[in-house]
Amino acid sequence: MRFFAAVIVLALAATAASADAQTSARKRQLTERNSARGTPYEGNEDAMRFADEAALRQGFDREWARRAIAQAQMLPLVSRLMQPPPVGTPKNWRVYRSRFIDATRIRAGVKFWQDNQQALERAERQYGVPAEIIVGIVGVETIYGQQVGNFRVIDALATLAFDFPATHPRAAERSAYFRGELEQFLLMQSRAGGDPLQPLGSFAGAMGMPQFMPSSLLRWAVDFDGDGRIDLARSHADVIGSVANYFKSYGWQTGMATHYPVTFDPARLDKEALLAPDILPTFSVASFMAKGAVLEGAAVQHPGPLALVELQNGDAPPQYVAGTENFYVITRYNWSSYYAMAVIELGREVQAAVNGGATGAGE
Known part of the structure; x- marks a missing residue:
């Protein structure tokens, strides 16, 4: 496992920084512009303390970590992009x-x-x-690899670790999450001997064709083409195997549908109760139908729990489906029924x- 963690980074650091992995003059200009607008974390006591503590926990060189974090930049654009939509914005x-x-x-x-x-x-x-x-x-x-991101990963992760938008309703929780991802990113680069200032990704620090976060990359990425290294930027086979392994690890059940059509019996409908667990499958078929949901065909024989998934359409009536455990597994990639x-x-x-x-x- 440790071997593959290292080869993941070697492949990712090389491909993310190379001219033929993310390259066009336009992309380079965007990257330079994104970085140029930032404020270095050099001198930021919180950031330097994090570097010291991460080095101690993970066993990489303290001075190397401090230099890397000192050169990371706070990007206001990243903070703005992480803001949730204004309260009351209709989903569609x-x-x-x-x-x-x-x-x-x-x-x-x-x-x-x-x-x-x-x-x-x-x-x-x-x-x-x-x-x-x-x-x-x-x-x-x-x-399919056309838009893998043009932010330096270390800038995106540092910004969200140390300057996550305070107005976000889950600011403390999300900041802690990104501190963990930044630590994992430094661990990856340290093991591989890579330059932590080189890899590029999304504004949230996700990397490669499948947009894995550093912890996901270390945990679930696989060498599916058998060439001895894991490359999520250029090896389509590695991307395919890694996504499949991710879902299997989260409990994907072979042969199970992701969702079923659902209608309602107005006389028995308790929609509030059906929607209360959100997208977490909670109801047996019998209890689901007892609350006024109407299923037909194969859905009636579904062996596991179901969730009522509501897809709002702005001012138009929402759409509904009955989500299974496999539907929920997909949301482990992104916590959104719309996604x-x-x-x-x-x-x-x-x-x-x-x-x-x-x-x-x-x-």
Whole structure:
């Protein structure tokens, strides 16, 4: 496990910094501009104390850690991007869906599927995760590697660790989370002998085609192409195997549906009770239906718990589905029912296009 942690970083540090991994003149300009707008953490007592404590906990060189953190920059843009939408902003599934399921993304997904069919089939056999779910994830996250991020990872993580927006309702919890991710990132770079100022990623510090955070990369990334290293920037096989391993580790159940259609019996409907657990599957089929949810076909025989998933549509009526434990597993990648549905529907659209030869965006 420690060996793979090291080779992950060697591959990631090399590919993230190299000219052929994230490269175009435009991307370099964006990266330079993002970094140039920051304020270095050199002299920040909290940040320097963190470097000392992380070095002690993880066993890497203290002075190296202090130099790295001192050169990390606080980026106001990162803080702004992490702010939640204003209170009262209506959610809209149709608008959200349109951002991720369009002809361009589907065409890219078809090519990704066709180019990597053997790896997708092998991942499904080994981990039990369907190809369309893996393809949906990579498409939603980075359009199959086209948009992997242009922020220095250390800047993004340091900003969110030490200057997480105080107005966020979960500021303390999220700051602690990003401190942990920053520590894991330094551990990765230390083991690999990499330059922590080089890797690029999203404004939240996620990296590679599947946008793994450092702790996820260390824990779940796999060498699926068997070349002795893990490369989530350029090896499609490693990306496919790593996403599948991630879901399997979170409890993906082979052959289980992600969700079922649901309607309501107004005479018995207790929607408040059905929505109370949010997206956590809680109700048996019997208790689900006793509260006024109406299921048909295979859903009536579903063996596990269900959740009522509400997808709001702004001023229009919301849509509902009955989410299974596999639906919940997808939300372990991103805590959002809208995200999970986008992954599912993009994967299905790509699969339909692969099977039928069409590349439209569907309905």
